[in-house]
Amino acid sequence: MDFEAIFGSALRSALGPQAAVYALLAIGLNVHYGYTGLLNFGQVGFMLVGAYGVGISVATFGLPLWVGVIVGLLAGVVLAIILGAPTLRLRADYFAITTIAVAEVLRLLFRSGPARPITGGPFGLQSVANEFYAINPFTRGIRMGPINYTTQVSWSLVVTWGLVALATLLVALLMRSPWGRVLRAIREDEDAARALGKNVFSYKMQSLVLGGVLGSVGGVMFAIAGSTVNADSFRPQITFYAYAILILGGAATRIGPIVGAIIFWFLFSGVQVSVRQMQGSDLLPGFLSGANAVGASALVLMGAALVLLVVFRPQGIFGDPRELKLDA
Amino acid sequence: MPETTPHTMDAIEARPGVSKPDPILTIDGVQRNFGGLRAVDVDHLEIQRGVITALIGPNGAGKTTFFNLLTGFDAPNEGEWTFEGESLGGMPSHQVTRRGMVRTFQLTKALSRLTVMDNMLLGATGQRGEGFLPALFRPGWSQQEADNTARAEDLLTRFKLIDKKDDYAGELSGGQRKLLEMARALMVEPSLVMLDEPMAGVNPALVQSLLGHVTALRDEGMSVIFVEHDMDVVMGISDWVVVLAEGRVIAEGRPSDIMNNDAVIDAYLGSSHDEPTEE
Numbered sequence: 001m002d003f004e005a006i007f008g009s010a011l012r013s014a015l016g017p018q019a020a021v022y023a024l025l026a027i028g029l030n031v032h033y034g035y036t037g038l039l040n041f042g043q044v045g046f047m048l049v050g051a052y053g054v055g056i057s058v059a060t061f062g063l064p065l066w067v068g069v070i071v072g073l074l075a076g077v078v079l080a081i082i083l084g085a086p087t088l089r090l091r092a093d094y095f096a097i098t099t100i101a102v103a104e105v106l107r108l109l110f111r112s113g114p115a116r117p118i119t120g121g122p123f124g125l126q127s128v129a130n131e132f133y134a135i136n137p138f139t140r141g142i143r144m145g146p147i148n149y150t151t152q153v154s155w156s157l158v159v160t161w162g163l164v165a166l167a168t169l170l171v172a173l174l175m176r177s178p179w180g181r182v183l184r185a186i187r188e189d190e191d192a193a194r195a196l197g198k199n200v201f202s203y204k205m206q207s208l209v210l211g212g213v214l215g216s217v218g219g220v221m222f223a224i225a226g227s228t229v230n231a232d233s234f235r236p237q238i239t240f241y242a243y244a245i246l247i248l249g250g251a252a253t254r255i256g257p258i259v260g261a262i263i264f265w266f267l268f269s270g271v272q273v274s275v276r277q278m279q280g281s282d283l284l285p286g287f288l289s290g291a292n293a294v295g296a297s298a299l300v301l302m303g304a305a306l307v308l309l310v311v312f313r314p315q316g317i318f319g320d321p322r323e324l325k326l327d328a
Numbered sequence: 329m330p331e332t333t334p335h336t337m338d339a340i341e342a343r344p345g346v347s348k349p350d351p352i353l354t355i356d357g358v359q360r361n362f363g364g365l366r367a368v369d370v371d372h373l374e375i376q377r378g379v380i381t382a383l384i385g386p387n388g389a390g391k392t393t394f395f396n397l398l399t400g401f402d403a404p405n406e407g408e409w410t411f412e413g414e415s416l417g418g419m420p421s422h423q424v425t426r427r428g429m430v431r432t433f434q435l436t437k438a439l440s441r442l443t444v445m446d447n448m449l450l451g452a453t454g455q456r457g458e459g460f461l462p463a464l465f466r467p468g469w470s471q472q473e474a475d476n477t478a479r480a481e482d483l484l485t486r487f488k489l490i491d492k493k494d495d496y497a498g499e500l501s502g503g504q505r506k507l508l509e510m511a512r513a514l515m516v517e518p519s520l521v522m523l524d525e526p527m528a529g530v531n532p533a534l535v536q537s538l539l540g541h542v543t544a545l546r547d548e549g550m551s552v553i554f555v556e557h558d559m560d561v562v563m564g565i566s567d568w569v570v571v572l573a574e575g576r577v578i579a580e581g582r583p584s585d586i587m588n589n590d591a592v593i594d595a596y597l598g599s600s601h602d603e604p605t606e607e
Contacts, residue, residue, distance in 0.1 A: 173464050178449070178457035178473065185439050185450050191401065192437035196451050197425035197516060198458075206460055326440040326498030 001277050008146035010270030015144075017153060017225040019265040020160035021047075024218030025242040026249070026257035027167045031211035033243075034251035035175055036204060037187030038211075039096035042083070044238040045103030046212040048231075049075035050219025052110060055125040055229030060118055065131040069220050076216025079106075080209040088204045104236060111231030124230030132156070132224050156225040163221060164258060167214050172254045174210075183207055184252075244306055250316025252323075259317055267305055272298040337379060337567050342581025342589075345372040352377040352520055352551045353398070353429075358407030360393055360575075367393045368404070369575040375520075380542065380552045382562040384586075385572035386596055391555045392434060394572065395524050399431045400424040412519065426453055430518040434525045434555070438505040440498030444489060447497050447508055448480035449473070451515025480515060487511040487541065503534040510541060521545055523554035527561055539565050563587065571595065 013019060025043050032038040053072025057063040063071075083102055087095045110119045119125065136155040141148055149157060174180050182203050185193040190200050223229045241264065249260025275294050278284050284293070315321050340346055351374035360368040368390040375381050383391050396402035398409060400421035408417040411429050425431075439447050455476070456462050457469030484490040487507045492500060497508060506526060513521060526542065527535050543565055545552050556562050562569060563583040571579040571586060573595035579586060586592055 170464075173466075174460075177463035177466070178455045178469060179460060179463035181442070181446055181450055182458055184442055184446070188439035188441055189437045191433070192439055193450070194401070194421045195399070195425060195431050195433070195437075196512065197422050197430075197453050198450075199420070199422045210460075322496065322499075323441050326496055 001274070001281065001283075004146060006270055006273045006277065009273045010266045011145075012147045012149070013269035014262045014266035015147070015157070016149070016265070017156045017160045017221065019261045020157065020164050021218045021222045021225065022242060022245055022265065023164045023258050023261035024160070024167060024221065025215050025238070026245040026261055027164070027171060028211035028214030028218070029239075029242050029246050030251060030253075030257050031171060031183075031207055031214065034246065034253075034256075035180065035187060036183045036207040036211075037092070038088075038204060038207060039092055040099045040208070040211065041096050041236075041239055042099030042101075042103030043211075043215045043242050044234045044236060045083075045099070045106050046076050046079060046215030047219035047222060047238065048103070048106050048110065048234040049079050050216030051223035051229045051234070052119060052125075052219075053216070054220050054223040055120075055128045056118055058128045058131075059120070059125040059229075065129065065224075068128070072220040072223075073213055073216050076213040076219075077209055079216075080212035081205070083212075084205045084208045088201055088208065100236060100239070103234070103239065107231050107234045119231070120229075122231070124228055124232075126228050128229060129224040129227040133227075153225075156221065160221045160225065163217055167217065168254060168258060171210075171214075175254075179203075247316055248306070248309060250319030253316070253318040256316055256318045263317075268298065268302055271301045271305075275301070337376065337582060340376075340568075342579070342585035344577045344580055346374070346580065348374045348376040350377045351375055353409065353411050353553075355398070355409040356407060358394075358397060358404045358409060360390075360397055360402065360404045367575050368397060370394065370407070370572075370577055373570065373577055373580075375551065375553060376568060377551050378546065378549060379567035380546050380554070380565055382566035382569045383553055383555045383572060384557055384559070384562050384569060386557070388574075389572040389595075390575040391572055392524055393575075395431060395522055395555060398424075399429065399522060401431075425516060425518075428517070428519040429522065430513045430516045430520070431522040432506075432509045432513055432524055432526065434528060436502070436505040436509050438497040438500060438508055440496060442497055443494055444484070444497050444500070444508060445477070445480060445493045447512050448484065448493075448515055449476050451512040452476040452479070453516055476515070480511075483511045483514055488537075503530045503538075506530055506534075506538065507541070510538075514545075518550065520551045520553065523552065525555050525557075527556060527558060535561065 025047060028046065029040060029043050032040040050072040053075040054068035057068030057071045058065055083099060087098045109115060111122050113121050115121055133152055133155065136151060138151040138154045141150045142154040182193060182198050186200055186203055194200050245260035245264045246257055248264055249256030272294060275297050279294060315324050340348060353375040355370050355373040358368060358370045359366060385391050393402065397404050400419050408415055410416065411427060416424055456472055462468050481490060484493055489504060489507060489511065500508060510526065526538055530538060542552060542554065566583060569581060569583055569586045570577055571592050578591045578595055579589045
């Protein structure tokens with residue numbers, strides 16, 4: 001077992017562009033779930049429309065990348081409004097069911113055969129971010145201790161983490177304002193907020209749009225970082241990873257989603273590499289040594305780690321333990 | 329308005345649907361059906377400005393449903409009502425509140441994971457910082473926030489919650505939550521306060537203090553409607569009593585009128601004889 005390699009690989013993922021994309025998804029979910037109490041189980045849907053907004057604009061219609069980015073963000077706004085208009089007045093559970101269904105319907109629609117001329121169907125879209133890498137200021141990749149990134153990854157990494165910082169700042173500014181106070185009041189009790197003269201539907205819609213657009217920013221950067229868009233990247237488990245990140249870091253905290261994303265990817269990647277190495281050196285029992293066993297056992301270990309976290313620190317790393325006692 | 333003192337009520341006839349000299353709220357033909365059950369069926373009712381009106385009635389009389397209808401939390405099948413001369417039928421609840429008619433709930437709705445101060449500040453209306461874009465620009469709303477905070481501190485002092493202002497509302501006792509809910513409603517600067525069972529589940533020692541706060545609202549010129557089924561409480565502080573049974577107003581009058589009203593006694597205790605009850 002090469003522990004240095006495991007550590008390096010884990011750290012590489014934890015600080016890489018993918019972790020930053022997940023941080024953006026989790027920041028959006030934090031607005032929905034952490035601050036407003038909206039159970040959005042379809043965050044990946046916002047990521048999908050962001051990514052396809054870039055992909056379709058650039059690869060299918062040959063438009064400039066910046067147009068694609070705007071299309072991706074607008075698609076997030078539109079999806080939030082379409083999703084929210086009929087469901088935000090309903091009880092929380094109907095909203096939750098609708099979101100997960102809509103996200104999955106979008107994925108199946110975008111990967112379907114008839115959509116192929118526009119979305120590339122099951123083959124997806126390639127070379128969507130050439131313009132982004134054409135302006136790459138990095139002449140050599142970032143090196144930090146045991147890890148190093150290529151110039152391309154360095155560029156998308158810096159931009160994506162920069163967006164994470166901006167999104168965190170935006171959400172922090174909003175949540176310390178009276179606007180954020182109304183959202184938190186809605187999370188606690190909608191009727192009380194209504195009785196105090198707040199237009200609950202309007203605030204829930206604003207929250208859904210804001211968090212959704214942050215998810216779409218994640219999708220845009222996901223498309224750019226990978227330079228491809230493929231429908232099967234947007235499976236429902238992405239949403240649940242984002243929830244895991246949020247709960248790990250602490251819901252309704254400012255830096256919870258960032259730290260959560262880093263830790264999640266450190267563990268996720270570290271466990272995967274460890275299992276692969278153990279398999280390589282025949283340390284695994286027979287039933288775990290199949291070709292698909294690495295991914296599966298990594299997920300099992302991840303799940304166990306999250307269970308331990310919820311048992312020993314249910315409020316997340318940055319959450320306030322006082323708040324949990326108040327649910328009675 | 330000096331002429332609308334409680335004494336005005338002395339001249340009013342104790343009869344269901346009687347008209348009042350200066351009504352703040354006028355209800356006409358409001359009906360609410362749940363399937364085959366007519367939960368609320370009020371032909372005509374006026375609520376006098378500047379007095380404490382108690383809404384009483386046995387369990388299931390439709391008191392809370394009536395409250396929900398008036399405040400926009402439920403929609404009637406029929407009927408209309410005007411508040412300060414403006415029709416409120418079909419108006420969403422948050423707009424009802426903004427017009428100065430604020431309610432509390434039978435099951436207290438303290439916003440648990442907000443501090444007591446945040447609970448209070450939420451009640452202030454017309455906050456510039458509650459808009460999405462203005463929220464980002466602190467100087468645009470910080471002065472207003474400071475003014476609201478000062479007003480909230482005054483109210484918290486009056487309701488003896490000032491020491492708790494930085495605690496989570498969920499950490500308060502049941503009685504303190506009732507006080508907080510009332511104080512929070514006052515942040516709206518209402519002209520009509522509707523209290524749904526403000527004394528329910530409050531320990532007897534605190535009941536007196538709550539009653540004092542309710543009468544203080546009237547003395548400051550607000551109109552109060554409160555739901556209660558403890559007769560002793562009602563008789564002690566209300567200027568006018570409206571009795572609801574099976575959704576209908578069966579009696580209204582001064583507390584002394586109500587205590588001797590046969591229809592009311594029948595409604596509470598059941599008819600002991602076979603005479604028809606009065607309408």
